Amino acid sequence: MRDVAVIGIGCTRFGEKWSESFRDMFVEAGALALEDAQLSGEKIDAMYVGNMSAGRFIEQEHIGALIADYAGMATRHIPSTRVEAACASGGLAFRQAVIAVASGMEDIVVAAGVEKMTDVEPGASTDALTGAADREWEGFVGATFPGLYAMIAKDYMHKYGMTREQLAQVAVKNHYNGARNPIAQFQQEITLDTVLRSTMVAEPLRLFDCSPITDGAAAVILAPLDRAREFTDTPIKVLATAQASDSIALHDRRDISTMDATVAAGQRAFKMAKLTHKDINMVEVHDCFSIAELCAIEDLGFCKKGTAGKFTADDETALGGKIPVNTSGGLKACGHPVGATGIKQVYEIVQQLRGTAGKRQIDGAKIGMTQNVGGTGATVAVHILGRV
Amino acid sequence: MSVARFWRKIPQRYNLIGTKCETCKRHFFPPRTFCPDCRREGKVVDHKFSGKGTIVTYTIIQTAPDQFASHGPYVLAIIKLDEGPQMTTQIVCDPSEAKIGMRVKSIFRRIATDGESGIIHYGTKFAPE
Ligand SMILES: CC(C)(COP(=O)(O)OP(=O)(O)OC[C@H]1O[C@@H](n2cnc3c(N)ncnc32)[C@H](O)[C@@H]1OP(=O)(O)O)[C@@H](O)C(=O)NCCC(=O)NCCS
Ligand SMILES: [Zn+2]
Numbered sequence: 001m002r003d004v005a006v007i008g009i010g011c012t013r014f015g016e017k018w019s020e021s022f023r024d025m026f027v028e029a030g031a032l033a034l035e036d037a038q039l040s041g042e043k044i045d046a047m048y049v050g051n052m053s054a055g056r057f058i059e060q061e062h063i064g065a066l067i068a069d070y071a072g073m074a075t076r077h078i079p080s081t082r083v084e085a086a087c088a089s090g091g092l093a094f095r096q097a098v099i100a101v102a103s104g105m106e107d108i109v110v111a112a113g114v115e116k117m118t119d120v121e122p123g124a125s126t127d128a129l130t131g132a133a134d135r136e137w138e139g140f141v142g143a144t145f146p147g148l149y150a151m152i153a154k155d156y157m158h159k160y161g162m163t164r165e166q167l168a169q170v171a172v173k174n175h176y177n178g179a180r181n182p183i184a185q186f187q188q189e190i191t192l193d194t195v196l197r198s199t200m201v202a203e204p205l206r207l208f209d210c211s212p213i214t215d216g217a218a219a220v221i222l223a224p225l226d227r228a229r230e231f232t233d234t235p236i237k238v239l240a241t242a243q244a245s246d247s248i249a250l251h252d253r254r255d256i257s258t259m260d261a262t263v264a265a266g267q268r269a270f271k272m273a274k275l276t277h278k279d280i281n282m283v284e285v286h287d288c289f290s291i292a293e294l295c296a297i298e299d300l301g302f303c304k305k306g307t308a309g310k311f312t313a314d315d316e317t318a319l320g321g322k323i324p325v326n327t328s329g330g331l332k333a334c335g336h337p338v339g340a341t342g343i344k345q346v347y348e349i350v351q352q353l354r355g356t357a358g359k360r361q362i363d364g365a366k367i368g369m370t371q372n373v374g375g376t377g378a379t380v381a382v383h384i385l386g387r388v
Numbered sequence: 389m390s391v392a393r394f395w396r397k398i399p400q401r402y403n404l405i406g407t408k409c410e411t412c413k414r415h416f417f418p419p420r421t422f423c424p425d426c427r428r429e430g431k432v433v434d435h436k437f438s439g440k441g442t443i444v445t446y447t448i449i450q451t452a453p454d455q456f457a458s459h460g461p462y463v464l465a466i467i468k469l470d471e472g473p474q475m476t477t478q479i480v481c482d483p484s485e486a487k488i489g490m491r492v493k494s495i496f497r498r499i500a501t502d503g504e505s506g507i508i509h510y511g512t513k514f515a516p517e
Contacts (some may be wrong), residue, residue: 123454130453136397137418138476141499141511142449142456147464150447158445158488202464203448203483249418251466251474256445 001102003225005235006385008037011347014216014335015185022058022116023070025217029340030071030112033219037231041072044221045106047080048096050089050113051339056128058116067112086132087288089113090342091372091381094220095241098383101222113340114217125213129338132375134249146210148250148376149289150202156257156291157204159306164204166309168195170290171208171333173318174326178333180359183344185214185335209290214335218343220350225388234354239275239367240384242268250376257291259377262299266371269382270301277301280384281365282352283323284345286373287330293317296371297325300382319360327352327360342372342381353387394509401511404494406473408435415471439494441467441514444474448483455500467492467514480515491517 010032012025020028026049034041049067054060068080083093090113097111117125130139133148156162172192178184190208198207228235244264247253254260270276277300285300287293294308302323303311311317317325328334328348331341349368351357357365367386373379399405406417410431414423417437423430446465449456456462463479463486479486480495492514499511 123457126451127453134418134476140394140509141476142452142462142464142478143476144449144451144453146451147447147449151445151464151466154447154488155445200448200450202450205447249476251444251476256466 002104004098004101004222004238005225005228005388006220006238006346006350007223007228007231007235008033008039008221009347009350010036011183011218011344012216013183014214014337016118017215018118020215022054022060022114023066025116025215026067026112026114026219027070029114029217029219030110033110033221037221039108039221039231042076043108044073044078044110045108046078046100047071047073047110047112048083048093048100049080050083050091050093050342052084052086052089052115053128053131054116056131057125058119085379086374087286087336087338088342088372088374088379088381089339090218090344091370091383092243092342092379094342094346094383095243095381097222098238098241101224107224107227109222110219111222111343112217112219113343115337115339116215117213117337118215122213138249144202146205146289147202149291150205151250152257152295152376153204153289153291156294159257160309162309164196165192166313167209167290167294168192169312170287170293171195173312174287174330174332177319177327177360178329181329181334184329184333185212186329186333205289205291211288211331211336214337216335216337216340216344218340218347220343220346235388236350236353237386237388238383239386240269240273242272242382244268244380246378248375248378253377257295258305259295259299259373259380261377261380262296262371262373262382265380265382266300269384273384275367275384279367280323280369281367282327282349282362283325283369283371284328284348285325285330285371286341287326287332288336288373290332292373293325293330297323300369300371319362324362327357327362342370345370345372346383346385349385353385391507402496404437404439404512406435406437407432415473417469417473417475437469437471440517441469441492443479443486443488443490443492444468445488446479446486455502458501478513480513485516493517
């Protein structure tokens with residue numbers, strides 16, 4: 001297998017972008033990534049695009065071809081493939097692109113993610129997202145996504161005695177980071193009170209425990225590491241790519257508040273990179289709900305099971321802490337256009353490793369990690385990236 | 389949900405009929421036709437569950453999807469059936485009454501109203517024992 005590097009990155013601003021279409025967004029992200037790599041489109045050999053549910057959100061399937069066409073690749077007939085794994089679609093698209101380059105099949109490959117969620121009514125987007133869980137035995141009996149994660153939170157609080165304030169601190173920290181990220185959907189800081197007084201969505205989760213409904217697109221360009229310096233002075237090496245699966249329904253898990261797929265993917269990634277959690281300078285995790293961030297940092301090994309609430313309240317996951325988590329603002333403040341999120345996580349880590357993360361910059365960042373979850377943990381993708 | 393898709397699973401949804409593997413005695417609800425432990429050695433047959441179980445975790449859904457919106461806030465839970473498997477269900481009780489560890493039993497109730505067709509779907513919910 002060949003070593004693989006990220007040579008270009010691009011991302012739209014995230015938010016409710018009612019003046020921009022699905023096509024407008026991925027063309028913008030792709031153009032930004034090409035410009036960043038100082039690359040012309042003719043050099044691209046293949047594309048992988050993460051998208052969860054264009055069929056439900058904009059009644060459009062066949063996204064691979066659509067993207068190739070509007071990115072100006074149709075006349076060159078390059079392969080373009082849609083990858084779907086609910087909210088982990090972006091992470092899996094990135095992994096497929098890495099495998100394509102590592103195998104030697106392709107040289108210059110685009111990994112992108114895009115989701116247009118605000119063209120439908122809120123009821124319709126909630127229902128579309130429920131398709132990431134088990135429609136027959138969760139959705140049909142009245143489960144919603146916030147409801148499933150609320151049951152994880154309830155189980156976690158019951159077992160480990162975490163307080164409601166500790167859980168709220170996840171959102172406070174992520175909004176603080178989002179306020180320092182120019183692409184974030186929410187760029188205002190909040191207090192514990194903002195979270196604790198917000199509307200109840202599914203007990204114990206309130207509005208500010210939830211990621212929002214978001215439009216956005218992100219793209220990164222990969223090349224073999226030994227060719228990367230043709231395009232950039234700061235190639236970022238892909239040190240590990242890992243993916244794991246678990247039961248589609250939450251009720252079939254070994255333990256409700258441990259994501260075994262995160263544990264498995266994390267262990268595989270550390271083994272592949274020959275690193276441990278102590279080597280990681282910052283991590284982007286899948287905080288679709290506040291509780292998910294706490295489970296993620298435990299399941300990846302950054303702190304012991306049951307202690308992530310205190311760890312967070314002690315500011316160990318903040319910008320200056322032991323292990324900064326979600327410097328981008330996470331899904332909570334940066335926004336969560338489901339298919340794009342996994343690529344945006346890579347976009348953030350690459351900025352950190354290049355030293356271009358502005359007010360969010362972690363000093364001396366050398367190695368970063370991403371964790372992208374589909375559904376309530378049925379698919380997890382973990383990547384480790386490093387400076388060379 | 390389409391009428392065919394719902395009717396296909398009526399025995400399971402109305403009467404809590406799941407399956408069990410005669411090789412390893414593991415019970416499945418929701419039903420599975422393939423035992424993940426025994427694989428090709430497994431012999432999976434229908435099994436009627438007793439309808440008794442315990443709440444493992446729960447939530448109170450305040451923001452409901454359209455087809456459940458008429459129910460007002462409702463209790464959603466994962467319960468562990470006495471035969472072993474866990475399932476997701478609504479609990480018919482006052483939201484303040486729900487507790488982890490509470491014993492529940494199955495009851496037959498309206499589950500959802502399909503907005504466009506107006507069709508009412510019935511199935512199993514649980515209530516305090
Ligand atoms: C939490 C949720 C139900 C809120 O939706 P909603 O009640 O329809 O919210 P609205 O769009 O009506 O927004 C109402 C206000 O709250 C704000 N808001 C919406 N979601 C927010 C969030 N997650 N955090 C903070 N503020 C939010 C809006 O900006 C709006 O503010 P304004 O009145 O000042 O303009 C919805 O965002 C949701 O379903 N989130 C989860 C998404 C999800 O499941 N993703 C997949 C997970 S893997
Ligand atoms: Zn068996």
